[in-house]
Every structure is written in structure tokens, then in C-alpha cells.
Amino acid sequence: MLDRSRHLIARAGTAAVTAAAALLMLAAALGTAWPQGTPPPAPATQSEPAAAGQPPPQGSPAPPDNPGLINQIGKLFDKLPTLKTPGETIDDLNARARDAADILSRLTKPSLVTGRMICPLSPNGAPDCKAASDKLCQAKGFKEGKSLASDASETCSAKVLIPGRARKPGDCRTDTYVTSALCQ
Numbered sequence: 001m002l003d004r005s006r007h008l009i010a011r012a013g014t015a016a017v018t019a020a021a022a023l024l025m026l027a028a029a030l031g032t033a034w035p036q037g038t039p040p041p042a043p044a045t046q047s048e049p050a051a052a053g054q055p056p057p058q059g060s061p062a063p064p065d066n067p068g069l070i071n072q073i074g075k076l077f078d079k080l081p082t083l084k085t086p087g088e089t090i091d092d093l094n095a096r097a098r099d100a101a102d103i104l105s106r107l108t109k110p111s112l113v114t115g116r117m118i119c120p121l122s123p124n125g126a127p128d129c130k131a132a133s134d135k136l137c138q139a140k141g142f143k144e145g146k147s148l149a150s151d152a153s154e155t156c157s158a159k160v161l162i163p164g165r166a167r168k169p170g171d172c173r174t175d176t177y178v179t180s181a182l183c184q
Contacts, residue, residue: 111183112148113140119150119176127176142183149180 084092117136119127129147137145156172159165 111142112180113137113142113145113183114180115139115178116151117178119178129176129178132176132178133181136178136181137183140183145181145183147178147180148182149178151177151179153177 113136115136117132117139119129119132122128129150133145133147137143152174154172155175160167160171
């Protein structure tokens with residue numbers, strides 16, 4: 001049974017080789033192949049002498065568009081965008097890097113300022129540190145700010161320094177200062 005299948009395969013292989021050889025001989029006998037949709041040029045006859053060196057007549061139409069597969073693939077490649085040269089690509093990346101550096105430099109601009117600005121008293125007697133943080137930021141060139149850290153100190157009149165004098169309620173006051181602010 002195995003010999004029989006080998007014999008069938010050998011016969012099929014021989015038939016395939018014979019068919020391929022026949023196709024090659026047929027192609028060689030026909031000569032060059034013409035593209036799809038374009039008729040072969042008419043052979044020159046004795047009544048129409050071939051004009052050597054003369055341009056073709058003006059009335060001949062342009063060859064029609066070849067709708068073959070290769071032509072369609074060529075049209076597809078024509079529609080693709082042109083690639084940049086390596087130099088243009090590097091220049092483009094450098095420009096983007098400069099833009100990113102500018103953006104980052106604006107974001108990382110130090111907006112935390114330090115200083116010492118007294119908080120004025122509001123009408124209810126509490127310190128108004130928002131106004132003090134705004135003043136501190138405006139002194140550094142910003143528009144407004146928020147208080148991040150504050151400090152308090154006691155300010156007393158010179159009467160407190162007199163030896164033996166008892167301290168009275170109006171002799172000292174507590175002043176609050178903004179020492180650092182986040183500015184915008």
C-alpha cells in the first residue's frame with residue numbers, strides 16, 4: 001500500500017513539472033506581456049513610414065490610466081506622507097525639548113517666599129494674615145499669596161523695663177507675623 005501512494009505522488013509531481021514547463025514555453029513563445037488595459041501598439045505598415053527623430057503627432061491622446069494592481073499600489077505609496085530626514089527629525093525633537101523646558105521652568109518658578117510681614121488687626125481684633133501674606137508676595141513681585149508659616153512675638157512698651165514696676169494689662173501686645181507664603 002505504501003508503494004502505491006509513492007507511485008501516485010510521483011505521477012502527480014511529474015504532471016505538475018510538465019504543466020509548469022508547458023506554461024514557461026507558452027510565455028516564451030508569446031513574447032513580452034502587456035499591462036492590463038493597454039492594447040499593444042499597432043505594427044508599422046509599409047504605407048506609414050516610421051519617422052525617425054520626429055515627435056509623435058499632437059492629436060494622439062495620452063495613454064489611459066492603468067488600473068492594474070501595481071499601478072494601484074503605486075498610487076497608495078504616492079499618498080503616503082514624505083518622511084523627514086534625520087536632521088529634520090532631530091531639529092523637531094530639539095524644538096519640542098526647548099518648549100518643554102520653557103513650560104517646566106514656568107512651573108518650577110519658586111513661588112514660595114520667605115520674609116517677615118506683620119499681620120494687621122482686623123475689626124474684630126484677630127490678626128489678618130491674608131493681608132500680610134498678600135503684602136509679602138507683592139513685595140517679591142507676585143500678585144497674591146497664602147500664609148504658610150507665621151510667628152508671634154510680644155511687643156511691650158519701655159515702662160515694662162522699669163525695675164520694680166508691676167506689669168499692667170495694656171503694657172504689652174502680641175504681634176503676629178507671616179514668615180513664609182505661597183505666592184501666585
